[in-house]
Amino acid sequence: MNMRSVLDISAYLIVGPENTKGRPVPEIVRSAVENGFTCVQLRSKTASAREMLRLCAQTADLLTSLGKSDEVALLVDDRLDIVLAAREAGIKVDGVHVGQKDIPASVCRKLLGPEAVIGLSARADALIDYVTHCDTKDMDYFGAGPLHATPSKPEAGRTPDGRMVTRSLDELTQLHRVSPLPVVVGGGVKAADLPALKACGVEGFFVISAVAGADDPAAAAHRMTSLWRRCPSHSKIKSKG
Secondary structure, X not given: OOXXXXXXXXXXXXXXXXXXXXXXXXXXXXHHHOOOOOEEEEOOOOOOHHHHHHHHHHHHHHHHHOOOOOOOEEEEEOOHHHHHHHHHOOOOOOEEEEOOOOOOHHHHHHHHOOOOEEEEEOOOOOHHHHHHHOOOOOOOEEEEOOOOOOXXXXXXXXXXXXXXXXXXXXXXXXXXXXXXXXXXXXXXXXXXXXXXXXXXOOOEEEEOHHHHOOOOHHHHHHHHHHHHHHOOOOOOOOOOO
């Protein structure tokens, strides 16, 4: 299955060991996927390479056990080396998400091949101009934000000079209009934000603490995905690949 052809970023979970209040990462992923989440990104700034490989294996096995390995993309944040090592070990990891300071998307595409999913965090400064003019041939979607400042990703929305820039709904509406790729938005997103966010036309939302840090992750995931599906959208979904 070519995951690029079925990629669904409408409900996108980002999770790592530091986000789960001590609960196993696969437990959080199960709660999210069983309640409608469509994409999973493993992200950790503290886990070792071996820990990340173990998380990849556990999460890939979980998706297979749920019958979702050909529907829910499993991505790794930043660590192209982890994705390559996982594939060498026979672990089904579908791709990588990179930021502006990480390995270029073109290198990821060259090493991972034409069927890999590659996402890019859009620049915090000059966002609309960047998305309009950058070369997107090796990318599948843009991640944008933050909608609100968030302790889960304190670096999100930082400009090169250290300023914090959050995204207005008007800006996100414009971003969707000009972007050649699907856009997923996060950064402090809560269930209450989803109607207005979907009305902007963006293709999805991403969360960390709203699900991984919830007292009841399954209930939180269900509430968010149900609300997102019910919200009207005036956009035509973009696709790449």
